[in-house]
Amino acid sequence: EVQLVESGGGLVQPGRSLRLSCAASGFTFDDYAMHWVRQAPGKGLEWVSGISWNSGSIGYADSVKGRFTISRDNAKNSLYLQMNSLRAEDTALYYCAKDRELGATEYYFDYWGQGTLVTVSS
Amino acid sequence: EIVLTQSPGTLSLSPGERATLSCRASQSVSSNYLTWYQQKLGQAPRLLIYGASSRATGIPDRFSGSGSGTDFTLTISRLEPEDFAVYYCQHYGSSLWTFGQGTKVEIK
Numbered sequence: 001e002v003q004l005v006e007s008g009g010g011l012v013q014p015g016r017s018l019r020l021s022c023a024a025s026g027f028t029f030d031d032y033a034m035h036w037v038r039q040a041p042g043k044g045l046e047w048v049s050g051i052s053w054n055s056g057s058i059g060y061a062d063s064v065k066g067r068f069t070i071s072r073d074n075a076k077n078s079l080y081l082q083m084n085s086l087r088a089e090d091t092a093l094y095y096c097a098k099d100r101e102l103g104a105t106e107y108y109f110d111y112w113g114q115g116t117l118v119t120v121s122s
Numbered sequence: 123e124i125v126l127t128q129s130p131g132t133l134s135l136s137p138g139e140r141a142t143l144s145c146r147a148s149q150s151v152s153s154n155y156l157t158w159y160q161q162k163l164g165q166a167p168r169l170l171i172y173g174a175s176s177r178a179t180g181i182p183d184r185f186s187g188s189g190s191g192t193d194f195t196l197t198i199s200r201l202e203p204e205d206f207a208v209y210y211c212q213h214y215g216s217s218l219w220t221f222g223q224g225t226k227v228e229i230k
Binding site for chain 2 (some may be wrong): 004026029035037044045046047050057059100104105106107108109110111112114115
């Protein structure tokens, strides 16, 4: 059974940093790209960042580019999101999501964690 | 950057009725890159439809997706009580992923 468990969220002051983690199990982690998606309270979904299986390809939404850094440790089956210079508008539930099945020509996220809440406030 | 516009914002229907949700792209997109998710209150999103029309594993056949180019549709043939939720479309393109703003299907 695929499991994605996020951690590291909390209350942080504007301008400070936070590091999120996602522990993956139930699949061969280093075969798949992974993503972070966030959802502000009462709002819709926003893709934040994605990373390929070998970290060779990384992408960011414009809203976080230059402030957030995605990384992974395949030996630990873990995905990370380093968030610097946090702003009030970064307040959201942050989900970890697994990329599509191997060999699929379609693009989608097939498994999601339950999310970790980040609140940026003074 | 492609913008996805979902309509209506809210759909008020009764169990057993048919639901038709629209997702319109600001420019033509590949069907392979169009996905639908369901999100129930307090839960993570769940993959429903990928490649515009393929149901994900375990998704009942009352859910169907269609469309091409700029216009895509998610249809729920007969609403069950567990189908009342928010539905999002998603697109991949130019190394970016975008979501529509969502359609809430609520009980009338």
